[in-house]
Amino acid sequence: MEYKDYYKVMGIGKEATQVEIKRAFRKLARKYHPDVSKEKDAEDKFKEVGEAYEVLKDPKKRAAYDQLGANWKSGQAGFEPPPDWDAGFEFHGGTQTGDQANAADFSDFFASLFGQQTGGFQGSHQARHTRGEDSHTKVFIDLEDAYHGASRSLTLRTSVLGADGRPEIKSRTLNIKIPKGIKEGQNIRLQGQGSPGTAEGKAGDLYLKIEFNPHSNYKVKGLDVSLELPITPWEAMLGAKVQIPTPAGKVDLTIPAASSSGKRMRLKGRGIPAKIAGDFYITLEIILPDKLNEREKSLYQALQQESGSFNPRVKLGV
Amino acid sequence: MKNEITRLLSGAIVEEDSHVSFNQLCHCCSLSEEQIISMIEHGIIEPLEPLLTSSYWQFSGGCIIRIQTAVRLQHDLEINLAGTALALELLDEIRNLRQQVKSLQRD
Numbered sequence: 001m002e003y004k005d006y007y008k009v010m011g012i013g014k015e016a017t018q019v020e021i022k023r024a025f026r027k028l029a030r031k032y033h034p035d036v037s038k039e040k041d042a043e044d045k046f047k048e049v050g051e052a053y054e055v056l057k058d059p060k061k062r063a064a065y066d067q068l069g070a071n072w073k074s075g076q077a078g079f080e081p082p083p084d085w086d087a088g089f090e091f092h093g094g095t096q097t098g099d100q101a102n103a104a105d106f107s108d109f110f111a112s113l114f115g116q117q118t119g120g121f122q123g124s125h126q127a128r129h130t131r132g133e134d135s136h137t138k139v140f141i142d143l144e145d146a147y148h149g150a151s152r153s154l155t156l157r158t159s160v161l162g163a164d165g166r167p168e169i170k171s172r173t174l175n176i177k178i179p180k181g182i183k184e185g186q187n188i189r190l191q192g193q194g195s196p197g198t199a200e201g202k203a204g205d206l207y208l209k210i211e212f213n214p215h216s217n218y219k220v221k222g223l224d225v226s227l228e229l230p231i232t233p234w235e236a237m238l239g240a241k242v243q244i245p246t247p248a249g250k251v252d253l254t255i256p257a258a259s260s261s262g263k264r265m266r267l268k269g270r271g272i273p274a275k276i277a278g279d280f281y282i283t284l285e286i287i288l289p290d291k292l293n294e295r296e297k298s299l300y301q302a303l304q305q306e307s308g309s310f311n312p313r314v315k316l317g318v
Numbered sequence: 319m320k321n322e323i324t325r326l327l328s329g330a331i332v333e334e335d336s337h338v339s340f341n342q343l344c345h346c347c348s349l350s351e352e353q354i355i356s357m358i359e360h361g362i363i364e365p366l367e368p369l370l371t372s373s374y375w376q377f378s379g380g381c382i383i384r385i386q387t388a389v390r391l392q393h394d395l396e397i398n399l400a401g402t403a404l405a406l407e408l409l410d411e412i413r414n415l416r417q418q419v420k421s422l423q424r425d
Contacts, residue, residue, distance in 0.1 A: 029395055035387050036409065038416075046394075131348060134386065151326060177328035187383050190329040205346075207332070207383070219421055226421075 004109045006052035006065065014066065018059065025053040051106045054114075061114065068113070108169075132195035132204035139188075139208045141178055143215050143225065146272050147247045149180035154208075158195075176208065181274040183222055184212045217245060223278025225271045230287040231255060246270055246280055253282065261286040335379030340365075343377050347385045354385070360403040362388050 007014055010024045031037060032046040039045070055061045139152055157171045174193065182188070187207045194204025212220060219226045229244055239257035243250050248270065255265075263284045271278020292300065338346070344354055355372070357363055363384055365375040388402045397405065 026396070033391065033394055035390055036405070134348075136386070175326045177326055179328070179331060182331055183333075186334075187332040188329040189332045189382075190327050193327065207386070208329070221417060221421060 001108050001112060004048075004052070004107060006055055009048050009052040010056065016056075018057070021053070021056045025049065025057070047106070051110050054106070055110070065113070130198045130201040132197040132201060134204040134207060135194040136207045136209065138211055139176070139178070140211050140213050141182075142213050143218055143220060143272075144247045145178050146182050146212070147180070150178040152176050152178055156206075174206075178210070181223075181272055181277075182210050183272065184210060184220060186210050218247065220272070223272040223274055223276075224281060225278060226281035226283065228285055229253075229282050230285050231259075233286055233288060236260070236284065236286045244282065255284065259284050332379040332382055338377045338379055338382065340372050340375040340377070343381060343385070346382050347389065349385065349389070356399060357385060357388060360399045362399070362403050362406060 007016070010016075010021065010028065012020060012024050016024070028049045029046065032039070032042045032049060034043045034046055037046075055065050135156070137154070137156065139154060141150065141152065144150075153173055153175050155171050155173045157169055174190070176188070176190070179188070187209050190206040190208070192203045193206035196203045217227060225247065227244065227246070229242075231240070231242065234240075235242065235255055236259050237257065239259070240255045242253055242255060244253045246267075251267070251270070253265070253267075261284060265282045265284070267280040267282070269277040270280035289296075340351070340354070344351055347354070351372070354363075358365065358368075363377065363381040365377055367374075367376065384406065388399075388406060391397060391405055392399070392402050395405075
């Protein structure tokens with residue numbers, strides 16, 4: 001088990017006052033709240049901060065933790081608390097209640113010190129047949145999955161109190177169907193797959209928030225998908241029929257003659273499928289060859305002479 | 319470590335469920351009628367036809383997600399409903415702006 005330096009997590013010194021601890025917690029909670037933060041590991045950081053605060057906000061727990069930390073040296077691998085580490089402190093038995101955090105999410109380190117029964121979200125939830133908590137998690141899918149539908153297997157870890165009273169990590173794997181036509185940011189609800197209820201209370205639901213993995217070819221907005229399509233100068237000028245990729249497979253696209261760079265074309269209904277399917281947008285981008293051979297160069301020069309009267313800067317007055 | 323494998327589960331897309339009744343909404347979010355009403359009063363969510371009486375109210379499925387986010391923000395950051403409503407609106411705006419930046423960015 002790894003020793004956790006709660007002071008470091010909170011970015012404060014060991015001498016911090018309770019007021020400073022609270023201030024640091026509030027600031028970090030706002031920064032790392034998973035609904036607010038864009039950082040990838042926000043959820044883990046938020047839990048870590050919640051765990052640190054759970055200990056440091058309580059002067060008794062903090063004092064016990066400080067005493068423990070005095071015997072621990074940075075870089076020391078493997079950490080086991082001495083059997084009587086908390087002797088003389090009142091909270092032994094681990095049935096404190098904290099209303100800030102959900103202790104089920106706390107680390108093994110926390111569990112071994114303070115027990116697992118510190119329940120979060122209590123208060124209004126203590127009726128006998130309580131419905132279980134809803135759980136939330138994110139699932140990353142590819143754009144193609146939204147076109148065709150897919151299945152994903154997802155492993156969820158929760159810590160539960162084992163038969164011997166010690167916390168154990170239980171993992172369960174769910175195979176989930178990703179429905180065709182789902183949009184980025186939408187949620188799938190799996191009924192009864194959240195936390196179990198107490199007594200005869202029903203289990204909560206599991207909500208899966210869908211995020212798309214970034215795609216190298218396409219950009220997605222709602223149900224619409226767009227592609228930047230490189231074309232040659234002669235395709236742009238003369239028009240052409242070219243093959244283009246779409247998440248549903250290759251299709252032929254007719255580029256009209258005299259298409260300038262930046263021209264936008266639309267393939268109706270070729271975006272993400274839905275009752276009213278999204279559209280597929282193509283933005284043309286003229287790409288020039290890096291080098292010309294002598295013959296190509298002279299052909300361009302001939303073209304320059306032939307088209308000498310064309311001025312694309314007329315609008316600029318020059 | 320225990321590991322249990324279950325069958326293929328399929329669920330509904332919450333946002334596309336366009337007819338959630340007032341009762342269902344309270345149930346889904348484990349909140350009382352009063353709590354939901356005060357969220358409506360703060361503009362966090364809105365019934366599809368706000369002029370009807372509450373027993374006829376219908377909500378879009380997205381309201382469930384919005385309420386859940388509101389509850390988390392309120393609880394985790396110790397902010398009141400007015401602050402939560404403001405935070406949600408600003409988050410919406412940031413999401414839209416980020417989306418715009420993303421679509422304008424050239425690789």
